[in-house]
Amino acid sequence: MKIPKGLQPLIDDGMIDSVVRSLKSGKEASVYIVACGDELRCAKVYKDAQQRGFHKLAQYQEGRKTRSSRDARAMGKRGRHGRKVQEAEWKNAEVDALYRLAGAGVRVPAPHLVHEGVLLMELVQDAQGNPAPRLNEVHITEQQGRDWHAFMMRQITRMLCAGLIHGDLSEFNVLLDTAGPVIIDLPQAVNAAGNNNAFAMLARDVNNMRASFGRAAPELLETQYAREIWALYETGDLTPERLLTGRFIPDAAAPDVAAVLNQIEEERQKALARQRRRAAADAA
Numbered sequence: 001m002k003i004p005k006g007l008q009p010l011i012d013d014g015m016i017d018s019v020v021r022s023l024k025s026g027k028e029a030s031v032y033i034v035a036c037g038d039e040l041r042c043a044k045v046y047k048d049a050q051q052r053g054f055h056k057l058a059q060y061q062e063g064r065k066t067r068s069s070r071d072a073r074a075m076g077k078r079g080r081h082g083r084k085v086q087e088a089e090w091k092n093a094e095v096d097a098l099y100r101l102a103g104a105g106v107r108v109p110a111p112h113l114v115h116e117g118v119l120l121m122e123l124v125q126d127a128q129g130n131p132a133p134r135l136n137e138v139h140i141t142e143q144q145g146r147d148w149h150a151f152m153m154r155q156i157t158r159m160l161c162a163g164l165i166h167g168d169l170s171e172f173n174v175l176l177d178t179a180g181p182v183i184i185d186l187p188q189a190v191n192a193a194g195n196n197n198a199f200a201m202l203a204r205d206v207n208n209m210r211a212s213f214g215r216a217a218p219e220l221l222e223t224q225y226a227r228e229i230w231a232l233y234e235t236g237d238l239t240p241e242r243l244l245t246g247r248f249i250p251d252a253a254a255p256d257v258a259a260v261l262n263q264i265e266e267e268r269q270k271a272l273a274r275q276r277r278r279a280a281a282d283a284a
Contacts, residue, residue, distance in 0.1 A: 004045060006045035006117070007019055009116040010043065010115055016035065019035075019043075020032070028047060031044050041121065043120050044119040044121065046119075098110075100162055101159060103162075107183060108183050109121045124182050127178050132175040132176055136171040142216050145213040145220065152174070153206070157240060158240045160229065160233055164191070165198055165202045167188045199262075200261050203227075206226035207269075224246060228244055
């Protein structure tokens with residue numbers, strides 16, 4: 001195929017040998033399968049910030065450490081230099097998250113390098129050597145729903161213990177290889193300790209997994225893992241090996257702020273779903 005402009009520097013510098021085909025094109029980036037010697041890998045080419053919207057970018061980047069005080073001030077002023085810094089931070093965030101999470105034992109694609117704004121990483125494959133399907137593309141059994149949901153709760157816990165929240169986790173960015181779920185798409189990864197929206201984002205991630213696996217195993221829909229995980233995190237009792245129950249009993253003596261935020265987020269998701277249904281009906 002014709003070499004995309006973003007991948008030409010990697011060809012020129014001998015980091016990839018050829019571009020096999022396009023794998024995915026989304027609002028954040030385009031992903032290609034590339035050949036590196038005898039090995040197939042993924043090359044992720046990030047799109048320009050203007051195509052993403054800085055209001056969303058700023059929300060996710062809250063609490064991230066910048067490389068200098070000058071850059072931090074520039075980002076706050078939202079000028080030209082600040083936008084360039086934000087763009088660089090966004091592109092660097094995914095590889096930083098991948099290395100951190102891989103080191104913490106989270107199942108993510110193995111990162112190889114970043115060059116000229118392109119992330120080169122492992123191609124997650126199925127048993128036949130094809131690109132692994134997304135969770136939303138696979139019919140799962142009731143037992144698989146239970147097993148994989150439990151696995152994802154442990155993965156989310158392990159991520160939080162490493163200081164990160166995915167921030168946009170759903171059935172569209174979980175791949176299924178021969179060993180089970182693999183988490184992808186992490187440029188928006190949230191600093192759990194420094195972001196005021198951390199709990200709401202964690203709850204959204206957890207509840208998206210609950211909804212996805214709950215279609216196969218409906219009893220999962222009654223679980224409260226988000227509140228349980230966050231309560232353990234706030235008290236310093238959360239560890240990667242912590243056994244979770246999916247149950248949460250709020251302290252009656254204290255206002256349950258987390259529960260209120262969680263309810264707000266759930267209602268927001270319901271409202272968005274209603275809007276999508278109305279839009280689909282109008283289009284029909």
